[in-house]
Amino acid sequence: MPDSETTPALPILIVEDDAGLATLVAETLHAEGLRTVIFSAGRDALAWLEGNEAALLILDYTLTDMNGTQFLARAGAQVTARTPFIVVTGLGDERIAVDMMKRGARDYLVKGLSLLDVLPVTVRNVLSQVETERHLALARQSLENVEHRYQRLFEDATEGIAVADFETGELLECNNAFLDLTGYALDELVGRSQKMLHPPEEGDSPVSRDFALHQSEKQGQTLASRMVTKSGALKDVEIKANAVDIGGRRVMIAFFRDVTAQLRIQRERAVMLDLLKLMNEKTDTRELVRCVTATVCEYTGCEAAGIRLRKGNDYPYFETRGFPPEFVEAESTLCVVDINGQIARDELGHPLHECMCGNVLHGRFDPSLPFFTPKGSFWTNSTSELLATTTVKERQARTRNRCNDDGYESVALIPLCTGGGMIGLLQLNDRAKGRFTRQLIEFLEGVADQVAIALAQRTAEAALRESVKRFEDISNAAGEFIWETGLDQRITYISSRVFDILGYRPDEMLGRRSTEFTAADTAASITAAIAGHLRSGSKFMDYEHSALHKSGSTVWLSVTAIPIQDERGEVAGWRGVSVDITRRKQAETERLEMERRLLHAQKLESLGVLAGGIAHDFNNLL
Structure with missing residues (x-):
C-alpha cells in the first residue's frame, strides 16, 4: 500500500544498463505507487538531469559508458546535493558501496535474488528520510528567520x-x-x-x-x-x-x-512656576533677589550665585550666595579707574567696565564662539581650559581671572535685560567642571528674562510710589487732596490728605460716589456741572462746593479737574485736586457779616443825624 506522506510528486530516476533488471525495478516501484524514468546510459541520464529533477536516483555503479564515481563527478555537487541516490552494486563489491556512501549515497543494494524484495523498503526508507530532512530544513530555516527577525528587532x-x-x-x-x-x-x-x-x-x-x-x-x-x-x-x-x-x-x-529631556522640562517648568510665584508674592526687591539666587543654586547644584544690579555708574553685587566675603569685596565693582582714581570712560563718555562681566553687561560677545550664546550670555565648564586655549581678543577684553584664581571652573554669566536696557546680570560659579549644558544655559536665560522684568517692574513701581509720595507731600503741604473718579463719579483713587480735610480714610471712600459726601442739593449741582463739562470736554477750574465732614460739619472745597481719556480719546473719568477753602469761606462770611453790621450802623448813624436835624428845625420853629 503506497504511503501518501512518502510518495513524491517527482519521478524516480533509474540508471541501469541491464534493460531486464531496469524493467523489473520499475515495475516493483510502480506497484508502490511511484513513477519512474529509465536510462541505460549515464550520459543520457545526465542530460535529462540538466533540465529535470528526480525524487530519487537509483544508480547502477557499473554502466557501459561510465562508472558511478564518474557519473557523480560529471553530475556535479549541485545535482547530487538536491538529488538523493542509492547505489546498486554487484555481489562482492561492498568496498565500492562504502566509498559511494562516503560520497553521499543514502543506501546501497546488491544485485541478486533478494534485490526486488528489499528494494521497496529501502526506497521508502530513503524517501522518508529525505522528507524528514526537508521538514527539518524548513523548520531550521524558519527558526533562523525568527531568530534573525528577533535579532533585528533587538538591534533596531x-x-x-x-x-x-x-x-x-x-x-x-x-x-x-x-x-x-x-x-x-x-x-x-x-x-x-x-x-x-x-x-x-x-x-x-x-x-x-x-x-x-x-x-x-x-x-x-x-x-x-x-x-x-x-x-x-x-x-x-x-x-x-x-x-x-x-x-x-x-x-x-x-x-x-x-527620560532626561522629559524630566528636565518638568523640573524647569516647576522651577519657573516657583519663581513666578515668588515674583508675584515678594514685593520687596531684596527678598525677591535673595529667593531667586537660592532657587537657582538649588536647581543647578552650583555652590555660588550672585546678582549684579546697576547702581549709578557701576554694577555692584546686589545679592550673593556661597561666595567668600573677600571674593565679593574684591569683585563687587566693575569700573575701570584711571591713575587719578577717576572712573575711566570711553569716547562717548560711558563708564568702562572690565572683566567678562563687563563684556556681558555691554553686549561685547561673539556668538560664533562656543562660550557665548546668541543672547549674549557667557558660560564655560572649565575656566582653566578657556584661559589656556583662547586669546584676549576672543574673550573680547582683558579679564581679571579672579574666578579661576579662586578655583571656580564652571562659570555662567546671564544678562538681565529688558526693553529699557541692561539692568544687571545673574552669575553662577562652581569649583567642579562640567556643571552646565547649553540647554541649562538657555533655561537660565529664560529665568533671567523673567527676573529682569520683575526687577524692572519693581523699579518702576518704586519710582511711581516715590513720584506719588512727592506729589502727595506737595499737595499735603498745600492743604489739598488728589483724587480720580470714573464717569459714574465713583472714587478710584484718593490721597491720604483727605483724612485731614474730610475725616475719612481713603479706604472708606474708594468705590463710593463723590456726591455721597455732600448734601443732597449740592450733589445735584455737582452732577449738573459735571454733565456740562462732559459735553464740552473742558476742565473744571476753581469750582467751589460744600462737602460733609465725617463729623457732620460742613467743609468748603475748591475743585480743579481735567478729564481722563481712554485709548480711543473718549472721556473715561476725572482727575483732580480739591483744596480746603473752609477758612477762606468762613473769613468771607465773617467779612460779609461785618460789612452788613457796619452798613447797619451807618444807617442808624444816618438816621440819628437826620432825627437830630429834624428836632433842631422843630425847636427853631417853636
Missing part, C-alpha cells in the same frame, strides 16, 4: 536593551540604542558589570541598587534611575527588567528609556 529597537547575567550582573549583550544611550562601544561593555553604568555613591555592592531590586520583589516593574555615560554625564532613565532562561543560563533582560 528604539529603547535601549541590555542582557546581563542574573547573578553577577555581567553584561552579555546590548543593542544599538543602548550603546547610543551610554556612549560606549559594544566591546567596552560586554564582559563588564552593569554596575559601571550607575553612580558611584551607590556603594560597593556587586550590582546596582536597581538590578538588586529587579532580582527580587521589583522584577518586571519599571524603576526610575540615573545612568552614568562614558562622558561622565548623568542621564535619567526608566528601567524595566525581567529574568529569563536562555540556553540554560538565567539572565536579566532590561529595557532602558531615556
